[in-house]
Amino acid sequence: MAMSTSESAIPLEQQARLVEESKRSAAYQAVKDHLVASYTRIGIGSGSTVVYVVEAIAALGPGVTSNMKFYPTGAQSEELIEAAGLTLQFINKLPAGQLLDVAFDGADEVDDDLNLIKGGGACLWQEKIVATSAKRFVCVADFRKLSPRLGTNWKKGIPIEVLPMAAPRVLDELKQMGSHNPRIRPGLPGKAGAIVTDNGLWIIDAPFMPLHLLKDSSESGIQAGNGDNGVWAVDALADRLIKIPGVAEIGLFYGKNGLQVESGGQKPVAAYFGMADGTVEVKSDIG
Structure with missing residues (x-):
């Protein structure tokens, strides 16, 4: 807000x-x-x-x-x-x-x-x-x-924890899904390379258009949020993200x-x- x-x-x-x-x-x-x-x-x-x-x-x-x-x-x-x-x-x-x-x-x-x-x-x-x-x-x-919708105020993107070796492939797939400029999160200022999590993995931040809720489809009468034109519902996007090979966990709860x-x-x-x-x-x- x-x-x-x-x-x-x-x-x-x-x-x-x-x-x-x-x-x-x-x-x-x-x-x-x-x-x-x-x-x-x-x-x-x-x-x-x-x-x-x-x-x-x-x-x-x-x-x-x-x-x-x-x-x-x-x-x-x-x-x-x-x-x-x-x-x-x-x-x-x-x-x-x-x-x-x-x-x-x-x-x-x-x-x-x-x-x-x-x-x-x-x-x-x-x-x-x-x-x-x-x-x-x-x-x-x-x-x-x-x-009101995830991605409205938080513009940095959905955090995704990934295996370092899979990061380039995950970035490619995120772009195909409609993510706008997904990127590997850099480390601390003055430190080269990506940030490394407590699990030894990397974080990708993937911005998407504001995510639809179930009521958005019922109110409009149109089934939306399945990724067409980069528009995703929360549950559908979460399900798709966690299935990308190399993704360990996602920041959608x-x-x-x-x-x-x-x-x-x-x-x-x-x-x-x-x-x-x-x-x-x-x-x-x-x-």
């Missing part, structure tokens, strides 16, 4: 402060609504908003958190958990047949149906593993991530949520957005 004319007139320093305050408000509300004292296994995602999720959890005190274990999606969330004095555990240690009680994570963009683009920080595979290992996944973000399936739900049951005016907007499939 872009800032209005009046918001754009706010000094940059004040804008930055408002954004941080909005993230904190959303994080505290999400933790209040979804972290039950009896929970013992909590997933912690990556990104700037998750800093405040961990802050909100730690603020509950050891009387609430001492029996909880926290499962990170990457190095950043691992450091946050340890710095907050919370008990660190890893997803590969989750007992067979068990699920996390809840997982909190951010997003790069969220659409009207709670589909997500994630992977701006290159942790998308770990993030999807943790999210789909939880009974319920809760998204926490700020107002800039709220969008879509399909079912934890209320619709017992395990493996990729979409959040709720998304919390800290708004520029300090309020919190909640989009939810609960109830």
Whole structure:
């Protein structure tokens, strides 16, 4: 969601402060609504908003958190958990047949149906593993991530984790599918080569036209989103991308949520957005 004319007139320093305050408000509300004292296994995602999720959890005190274990999606969330004095555990240690009680994570963009683009920080595979290992996944973000359709505000493209040897072939196929200028994500400034994920793979960022929702076809009466003229629906594109040889995982979180399936739900049951005016907007499939 872009800032209005009046918001754009706010000094940059004040804008930055408002954004941080909005993230904190959303994080505290999400933790209040979804972290039950009896929970013992909590997933912690990556990104700037998750800093405040961990802050909100730690603020509950050891009387609430001492029996909880926290499962990170990457190095950043691992450091946050340890710095907050919370008990660190890893997803590969989750007992067979068990699920996390809840997982909190951010997003790069969220659409009207709670589909997500994630992977701006290159942790998308770990993030999807943790999210789909939880009974319920809760998204926490700020107002800039709220969008009617994926690809409307997030112009960098859908993050796709690929085998390095397959990257040229994947780029070719993405272009044939209608992606506009897909590219291998470069490494840090001053460092030659591609960014390398925690899994030793590369990231391709693939921009597409804004992705259709199911209701777009029903409202127009025309079946759309199957890739004709580069127009894709979220589910159809996700299904096509993951089938490209050399693709390990994609940054589209879509399909079912934890209320619709017992395990493996990729979409959040709720998304919390800290708004520029300090309020919190909640989009939810609960109830």
